[in-house]
Amino acid sequence: MAGTTTVSTRAPLRSDDGSLEDVAIFSLFTLTATFWLLLTTAVGLLESFKFPYPDLGTMPWLSFGRLRAIHTNGTFYGWASIALVGCAFWVAARSSGIALQQKKLAWAALAAFNLAAVLGTITLDLGINNGDQEYREWVWWVAAFFVIAVVLSGIVVIATVAARAEREIYISNWYTIGGFIFTTILGIAAALPWYQHGLGQVAVQGFYTLGVLGFWTNLLFYPIIGSHHFEFTPLPWWLQTLAIVFSVGMLVPVWAGSGNFWLTMRGRWATIRRSYALPFIWVGVLYYFLGSTQGTVEALRSLQTIWHFTNFTIGHSHLTMYGFITFIAWGGIYALLPRATKKEPSRLACGLHFWLAFLGVTIYVGVLSIAGTLQGLTWAHGDPFIASVEAAAPYWQARAVSGSMMFVAHCVFAYNVWKMTLAPQTAGKAVTPSRLPSSSPA
Ligand code: HEM
Numbered sequence: 001m002a003g004t005t006t007v008s009t010r011a012p013l014r015s016d017d018g019s020l021e022d023v024a025i026f027s028l029f030t031l032t033a034t035f036w037l038l039l040t041t042a043v044g045l046l047e048s049f050k051f052p053y054p055d056l057g058t059m060p061w062l063s064f065g066r067l068r069a070i071h072t073n074g075t076f077y078g079w080a081s082i083a084l085v086g087c088a089f090w091v092a093a094r095s096s097g098i099a100l101q102q103k104k105l106a107w108a109a110l111a112a113f114n115l116a117a118v119l120g121t122i123t124l125d126l127g128i129n130n131g132d133q134e135y136r137e138w139v140w141w142v143a144a145f146f147v148i149a150v151v152l153s154g155i156v157v158i159a160t161v162a163a164r165a166e167r168e169i170y171i172s173n174w175y176t177i178g179g180f181i182f183t184t185i186l187g188i189a190a191a192l193p194w195y196q197h198g199l200g201q202v203a204v205q206g207f208y209t210l211g212v213l214g215f216w217t218n219l220l221f222y223p224i225i226g227s228h229h230f231e232f233t234p235l236p237w238w239l240q241t242l243a244i245v246f247s248v249g250m251l252v253p254v255w256a257g258s259g260n261f262w263l264t265m266r267g268r269w270a271t272i273r274r275s276y277a278l279p280f281i282w283v284g285v286l287y288y289f290l291g292s293t294q295g296t297v298e299a300l301r302s303l304q305t306i307w308h309f310t311n312f313t314i315g316h317s318h319l320t321m322y323g324f325i326t327f328i329a330w331g332g333i334y335a336l337l338p339r340a341t342k343k344e345p346s347r348l349a350c351g352l353h354f355w356l357a358f359l360g361v362t363i364y365v366g367v368l369s370i371a372g373t374l375q376g377l378t379w380a381h382g383d384p385f386i387a388s389v390e391a392a393a394p395y396w397q398a399r400a401v402s403g404s405m406m407f408v409a410h411c412v413f414a415y416n417v418w419k420m421t422l423a424p425q426t427a428g429k430a431v432t433p434s435r436l437p438s439s440s441p442a
């Protein structure tokens with residue numbers, strides 16, 4: 001029966017077309033993701049002010065421990081997941097030349113993602129959590145909604161790709177389907193989800209062979225390297241060593257993936273100035289490259305001795321989760337949403353968003369890398385703990401300032417999301433890359 005229903009929707013669509021319902025699904029994924037970005041980074045900002053001003057908001061529901069878990073889980077499972085799944089649906093349908101399949105499941109997935117984020121935020125703030133399981137602090141019944149959302153989203157993408165009008169499966173869909181399968185396995189295996197890798201590539205197109213090399217080497221190395229988070233712990237020494245070796249192996253997919261993108265850009269650098277999306281994707285790829293290469297260096301035992309447990313890791317987390325994942329998500333949204341809704345964002349706001357976020361995160365990562373190194377050196381030297389606090393203090397001030405720049409950037413982005421979705425239609429000029437004249441400078 002499913003077969004008969006899909007046949008009627010197989011008629012190829014023009015690549016920029018989408019049914020009104022597809023557009024509504026994409027818009028609502030983006031709108032709710034933006035809500036989570038604003039809420040959870042406001043929380044992150046408050047946390048960053050608590051370092052220089054520890055007496056700020058001392059009530060239990062504003063305590064650092066509760067807010068930290070709200071920030072991390074909310075940015076991963078609220079912001080990044082919902083934003084990237086919205087893009088993944090749109091890419092799956094457009095690259096398959098058909099309308100999105102199983103739309104009811106897509107709506108159900110949206111509801112389940114948001115329900116998980118709402119319940120997760122409330123329970124964490126009430127102090128109901130899963131102990132110190134980092135990034136898995138949501139209690140199991142909250143996380144269950146998230147896993148259901150991932151499974152439903154996976155079904156939607158697989159059903160859409162299976163019904164494609166094209167013969168080839170577009171490379172982005174390999175990555176997204178891989179992401180859904182990995183996340184489901186992780187969610188079930190750990191009884192709780194952990195979701196920070198896999199969908200980041202949705203907006204990055206490129207040479208097929210390098211893309212495939214990147215895909216398979218990621219598959220080979222990534223599952224093992226998790227143990228590099230547990231160096232110098234009771235885990236078997238050989239497993240820690242294997243994780244370090246595979247962390248070096250990860251340079252293959254990282255460099256293949258980044259090289260893939262840069263080669264795609266060859267001869268077309270001029271386009272970057274005229275596109276909303278490309279500057280974000282460019283920074284996303286650069287910070288993926290730098291953050292992951294930094295990760296490999298950080299995994300080496302001699303350097304872990306200094307950097308482990310310090311703010312250096314917080315810098316790495318933001319270089320990757322913010323500089324890579326969040327920038328790629330923004331790039332994907334700016335590239336795809338105006339085409340879907342036929343509504344353009346404000347160019348000035350795009351520029352403001354980009355520069356505030358880019359400078360903000362660069363300063364954020366820079367100052368925390370210095371703070372982390374100073375902390376590690378004082379500990380290694382056997383100084384009293386307070387010496388490490390004093391050494392890091394000025395850098396925490398700088399993090400609060402750069403964090404404020406990032407938060408303002410998110411408000412500007414929210415304005416643009418409104419412009420691209422709910423705002424009344426204006427007859428603006430289309431400047432997304434696909435609409436540039438084909439004679440654009442080579
Ligand atoms: C305005 C922007 C942001 C600010 C001010 C901010 C601030 C913070 C602060 C203060 C912490 C706690 C650090 C600590 O425990 O020492 C933190 C942790 C974290 N944040 Fe953010 N954050 C922001 C945006 C984001 C975004 C968008 C993401 C992910 C998409 C993210 C991911 C994380 C992660 C993964 C951690 C845990 C780091 C670790 O344990 O290594 N942050 N953030």
Ligand code: HEM
Nearest residue numbers: 228229247250292295296298299307308309313317320321
């Ligand atoms: C070649 C690729 C990478 C390698 C080898 C690597 C390596 C590492 C290492 C060794 C740590 C532990 C630091 C410590 O506890 O002292 C770490 C932490 C972390 N990494 Fe990476 N990383 C890579 C890529 C990424 C990417 C792409 C992301 C996100 C998209 C990411 C997100 C994180 C986060 C959030 C943490 C903090 C975990 C925690 O709080 O314990 N990493 N990474």
